[in-house]
Amino acid sequence: MTKQHVVLDNGSYEIKAGFNTSDSPLVIQNALAKARDGVIYVGNDYLSHTNLYSGINFRRPHDSGHLTSWEVEKTLWDYTFDQLSPQKELDLSNIHLTLTETPFQLPQLSMNTDLIVFEEYGFGEYYRCIPQSLIPWNGGDKPLDFTIVVDCGFSSTWVVPVLYQVPYWKGIKKLPIGGRHLNGLLRETTSFRHYDITDEPILLNTLKEKTMFVADNFEAALNKKLKYKCEFVLPDFKTTFTGYVKSEDQSPSADAQTLKLFDERFTIPESYFHPEIMLDNNSLSNSPMIQNANFKSLTDLVVESIYSCPEAARPLLSANINIVGGSSYIPNLPERLIAELKKELPVNWEVRSLPQNRKLNEVAWYGGASLVNDTLFEEISISKQDYFEHGANWCQKQFGFKNF
Numbered sequence: 001m002t003k004q005h006v007v008l009d010n011g012s013y014e015i016k017a018g019f020n021t022s023d024s025p026l027v028i029q030n031a032l033a034k035a036r037d038g039v040i041y042v043g044n045d046y047l048s049h050t051n052l053y054s055g056i057n058f059r060r061p062h063d064s065g066h067l068t069s070w071e072v073e074k075t076l077w078d079y080t081f082d083q084l085s086p087q088k089e090l091d092l093s094n095i096h097l098t099l100t101e102t103p104f105q106l107p108q109l110s111m112n113t114d115l116i117v118f119e120e121y122g123f124g125e126y127y128r129c130i131p132q133s134l135i136p137w138n139g140g141d142k143p144l145d146f147t148i149v150v151d152c153g154f155s156s157t158w159v160v161p162v163l164y165q166v167p168y169w170k171g172i173k174k175l176p177i178g179g180r181h182l183n184g185l186l187r188e189t190t191s192f193r194h195y196d197i198t199d200e201p202i203l204l205n206t207l208k209e210k211t212m213f214v215a216d217n218f219e220a221a222l223n224k225k226l227k228y229k230c231e232f233v234l235p236d237f238k239t240t241f242t243g244y245v246k247s248e249d250q251s252p253s254a255d256a257q258t259l260k261l262f263d264e265r266f267t268i269p270e271s272y273f274h275p276e277i278m279l280d281n282n283s284l285s286n287s288p289m290i291q292n293a294n295f296k297s298l299t300d301l302v303v304e305s306i307y308s309c310p311e312a313a314r315p316l317l318s319a320n321i322n323i324v325g326g327s328s329y330i331p332n333l334p335e336r337l338i339a340e341l342k343k344e345l346p347v348n349w350e351v352r353s354l355p356q357n358r359k360l361n362e363v364a365w366y367g368g369a370s371l372v373n374d375t376l377f378e379e380i381s382i383s384k385q386d387y388f389e390h391g392a393n394w395c396q397k398q399f400g401f402k403n404f
Helices: 043-048 070-084 107-121 131-139 179-193 201-211 218-223 275-279 298-307 311-318 333-344 363-371 384-390 393-399
Strands: 004-010 014-019 026-029 032-034 040-042 057-059 095-100 125-129 146-152 157-163 173-175 230-233 258-261 321-324
Touching (some): 032 070, 040 043, 040 070, 043 070, 107 125, 107 393, 125 131, 125 384, 131 146, 157 298, 179 201, 298 311, 321 333
Parallel strands (some): 004 095, 095 125
Antiparallel strands (some): 004 014, 157 173
């Protein structure tokens, strides 16, 4: 029987999974959803129940990007594998699994994952890596030798230099701001200024995706905030279940509630470039230690990451910047980052972001699907026999991050 390959990009917001022969991955919400009536929905099942969107709660298996709850994750993996092969049960012993995890995952948590993969599911072979290391393989026949990946995820933003398809661990930087932090700041701001939408995670996510953008010049935009007025029609669960941005020619019903947003639209995503914005509504913000702290922006971390790499590689990295992840969809975020980097890096260096021919939140999956076809792949994988022969530490020795 021919061995099959499954690539599973296990993000903290979405699971992207599929056979390497698939044209595109299956995208599953990495969460259990509990509606107001107490019914629990797994993965994507809640999406079709639009009348339950209000007051729904999500439980996610990741905490700060780390996979900490296998009792939740296993339910979601079972659901994912059922969706991958709905007609017949998969023979996992004949399947090679390529799995991603967050950079610098705690070793014990990684070992728990290895145990689940081999002892609970019984996969025949296995390769575990960080998703950013798969990005260079997405470009086509020949993988990129030098690239710096800016992964704007749900739990945080990672800056990962990849040299000759290997992560340069000394240069990896983390900005502890991601999509969920923007949602949290939007929730606090909107509930304080307008309506209490604390218990409406779907509405918050829709607001972020439909109205947020990054300003070219933050101070200039702030001075002209009235220009950026946006009227959002809130869901009434009759004509709309998620809400929508009202256009000039639209006239919603007389009893429709609307939310008028001004500077919130660009102030909240500005947190990537001014992280101190996150502390505006925090009780600790008056602390002298906090006030004197040197908060590093995304621009600062990318520059630091480049300069931590070997000197000869630095201009090559700046010319090959991959900006990916769900939050990179925020309008003007990639362009603003490149503009800020051009101010900080030497004028004779080329600074550019690479165009993406895939969905920005699925690039790592496509990279993993391409890596499967490389001759190197068999050498870096571990079989179930190797795992049981060498013990539980063997995968961590082979796949874990390198301490310096």
